[in-house]
Amino acid sequence: MKEILLILFIITLFSMAVANRMRNYVKILLIQGLLLFAISLVQLSDITVANLVWIAVETLLFKSVAVPMLLFHLINKNRITREAEPYLPHFASLVITVGIVAGTFLLSGVVGDELIGRVFFAAALSAIFFGLYFICSRRKLLSHLMGYIVIENGVFILTLAVGNNMPFLVNLGVLLDIFASVLLLGFLAGKIGDVFKDTDIEKLTSLKD
Amino acid sequence: MQYFNIDSLSMIMTAVLAIVLLPVIIHSIIYFKDYKASVWERLVYFGAMLMLVAALFLGYVSSHIAMTWVFTEVTTLAAGILIYHHREELALEAVWKYVFVCAISVTFIFIGILFWSLAMLHCGCTDLSYASLAQHSAEMDPRWTRLGFLFIFAGYTAKMGLFPMFTAGIDAKDNAPSPAASMLSSVLMNLGFVGIYRAWAVVSMGECAQWGRVLLIAAALLTLFVATTYMVRVGNFKRMLAYSSIEHSAIVLLGLCFGRVGVTFALLHLVMHSFVKCGLFLHNGQIAKVYKSKLTADMGDYFNLNPAGALVLLLGLFSVTAIPPSGMFMSEIGIFSAMIASGNLWIMIVTTLFLTVLIWAIVKSIIKIVFLPREVSTAAVEPVHICWAESLTQFLLFALAIYVGYCCPDCLMNLITATSSMIF
Numbered sequence: 001m002k003e004i005l006l007i008l009f010i011i012t013l014f015s016m017a018v019a020n021r022m023r024n025y026v027k028i029l030l031i032q033g034l035l036l037f038a039i040s041l042v043q044l045s046d047i048t049v050a051n052l053v054w055i056a057v058e059t060l061l062f063k064s065v066a067v068p069m070l071l072f073h074l075i076n077k078n079r080i081t082r083e084a085e086p087y088l089p090h091f092a093s094l095v096i097t098v099g100i101v102a103g104t105f106l107l108s109g110v111v112g113d114e115l116i117g118r119v120f121f122a123a124a125l126s127a128i129f130f131g132l133y134f135i136c137s138r139r140k141l142l143s144h145l146m147g148y149i150v151i152e153n154g155v156f157i158l159t160l161a162v163g164n165n166m167p168f169l170v171n172l173g174v175l176l177d178i179f180a181s182v183l184l185l186g187f188l189a190g191k192i193g194d195v196f197k198d199t200d201i202e203k204l205t206s207l208k209d
Numbered sequence: 210m211q212y213f214n215i216d217s218l219s220m221i222m223t224a225v226l227a228i229v230l231l232p233v234i235i236h237s238i239i240y241f242k243d244y245k246a247s248v249w250e251r252l253v254y255f256g257a258m259l260m261l262v263a264a265l266f267l268g269y270v271s272s273h274i275a276m277t278w279v280f281t282e283v284t285t286l287a288a289g290i291l292i293y294h295h296r297e298e299l300a301l302e303a304v305w306k307y308v309f310v311c312a313i314s315v316t317f318i319f320i321g322i323l324f325w326s327l328a329m330l331h332c333g334c335t336d337l338s339y340a341s342l343a344q345h346s347a348e349m350d351p352r353w354t355r356l357g358f359l360f361i362f363a364g365y366t367a368k369m370g371l372f373p374m375f376t377a378g379i380d381a382k383d384n385a386p387s388p389a390a391s392m393l394s395s396v397l398m399n400l401g402f403v404g405i406y407r408a409w410a411v412v413s414m415g416e417c418a419q420w421g422r423v424l425l426i427a428a429a430l431l432t433l434f435v436a437t438t439y440m441v442r443v444g445n446f447k448r449m450l451a452y453s454s455i456e457h458s459a460i461v462l463l464g465l466c467f468g469r470v471g472v473t474f475a476l477l478h479l480v481m482h483s484f485v486k487c488g489l490f491l492h493n494g495q496i497a498k499v500y501k502s503k504l505t506a507d508m509g510d511y512f513n514l515n516p517a518g519a520l521v522l523l524l525g526l527f528s529v530t531a532i533p534p535s536g537m538f539m540s541e542i543g544i545f546s547a548m549i550a551s552g553n554l555w556i557m558i559v560t561t562l563f564l565t566v567l568i569w570a571i572v573k574s575i576i577k578i579v580f581l582p583r584e585v586s587t588a589a590v591e592p593v594h595i596c597w598a599e600s601l602t603q604f605l606l607f608a609l610a611i612y613v614g615y616c617c618p619d620c621l622m623n624l625i626t627a628t629s630s631m632i633f
């Protein structure tokens with residue numbers, strides 16, 4: 001069961017690599033939030049009710065409701081319909097994602113640890129590296145933000161691996177959401193959107209040597 | 210308390226924070242006298258400064274790896290508010306880049322902590338305090354130790370200003386008001402150092418010590434390379450000071466790799482660099498006031514416009530390039546001799562080559578500012594005259610660095626010795 005959910009999570013990464021509308025990215029993030037909740041339910045067998053409520057708030061309320069709603073709002077407000085062309089064509093993007101996933105599976109085979117399942121480790125690292133790749137290969141600031149949220153989801157999976165023994169690390173991981181919120185609020189306050197009209201990364205090149 | 214503990218390292222860092230804070234507050238008040246700001250803007254500025262100081266202090270005294278991480282995150286938010294003080298387009302770009310890069314770096318540190326927690330679970334221990342990590346360092350699984358240290362180190366480089374994540378800090382120091390920039394380039398970098406130092410203390414005692422040393426040396430040399438290439442061509446004086454900060458971070462990092470002697474001098478170097486760089490960034494506020502520009506090309510004839518300030522700049526030039534009577538001369542000699550003693554002559558040669566180019570770049574710009582006449586096109590801008598008293602704090606900070614370098618007080622030396630015994 002756990003493995004199926006994790007593989008579904010990895011599949012969402014592939015679909016994110018080839019999606020070309022901003023709205024689809026948000027939908028994929030929403031699905032990832034739901035999957036994370038299901039994975040944590042299956043994985044964290046012996047946690048207290050308080051922790052369970054906390055995780056439900058984090059995954060369901062924050063990752064699957066609040067963030068997607070805000071992102072949809074921002075997309076409407078800034079009138080972004082399509083993703084401004086990524087630096088790489090979809091096919092290359094897909095190949096790189098396959099490379100990332102294959103690489104992390106190989107790495108998890110090499111590391112091979114009985115405490116953390118292989119699929120678990122591979123799914124978490126795939127999300128982290130895919131997020132980094134996503135940030136590097138997209139132009140819109142809003143897609144950078146989404147890349148960061150994917151990285152955060154990967155980290156959340158990693159915390160679940162040690163969650164039964166050290167539940168406080170799962171709770172601490174939620175602090176990373178502060179950054180996602182601050183960056184989102186920066187957009188929401190309209191500052192970034194107003195000053196950099198197209199919210200393209202090309203506008204952020206005045207600071208250089 | 211379980212999560213906080215005042216040890217020798219945190220005492221040194223807190224003392225530096227306390228000393229640096231006084232001139233920073235004085236110059237913040239002067240700053241608000243010169244540049245009109247609403248009550249609300251002042252409130253936000255000093256509130257963020259207070260938040261930064263509190264987070265730095267708590268970060269220094271954390272005895273638990275997760276607590277250092279939490280307060281590193283808080284400093285990012287506080288520093289972000291300070292950088293955005295001017296509310297203009299460049300500041301917005303700087304703050305967005307800073308917060309974004311720091312968000313990723315903080316995530317990296319957290320991933321490293323998770324890997325180390327796996328290593329600790331193998332030892333049957335769930336306590337992630339530094340004491341417990343050091344106790345189990347010999348039995349920790351080397352695979353997880355390495356992966357964890359890699360991520361923790363990469364994460365803290367954003368704060369300490371090292372390769373690969375130094376970029377955000379440069380933009381931040383360039384755009385923050387000068388008093389805030391002097392905090393960012395001294396005490397905030399020290400927090401990054403504390404994070405790396407405490408993690409390195411764990412790794413250096415285990416079987417991955419040699420691997421970790423190679424990693425640190427590679428990062429330090431790459432940082433020196435980057436600092437050199439940028440400093441030769443940078444035309445913005447404030448950014449040049451920021452690149453000089455990452456150069457000194459690299460020297461400190463090199464010191465950590467060569468035995469007790471190297472660690473001792475690295476700590477001394479860090480303390481003196483905090484004073485000197487704080488003084489230089491504070492002085493940059495005066496330079497900006499005189500010329501209303503950050504570009505070296507617009508400056509010149511500083512000796513006639515602001516004689517006291519020119520003396521500060523010359524003394525700062527000696528201090529920051531580690532030319533005697535600078536205190537940092539002593540610590541750099543100490544670090545170099547530790548390199549030779551450990552049989553790594555080639556690292557010393559590479560480092561001195563980089564430093565030679567760096568010193569040339571700094572000397573060239575400062576000599577231009579102080580002695581050469583201004584260009585005709587910019588000479589029309591009426592220079593502002595500055596009271597000599599504003600330079601007093603910088604003289605005191607430089608003097609303190611010289612005092613620490615040549616007759617280091619016993620109390621500081623004892624603390625440094627106690628701290629260096631954490632490693633190896």
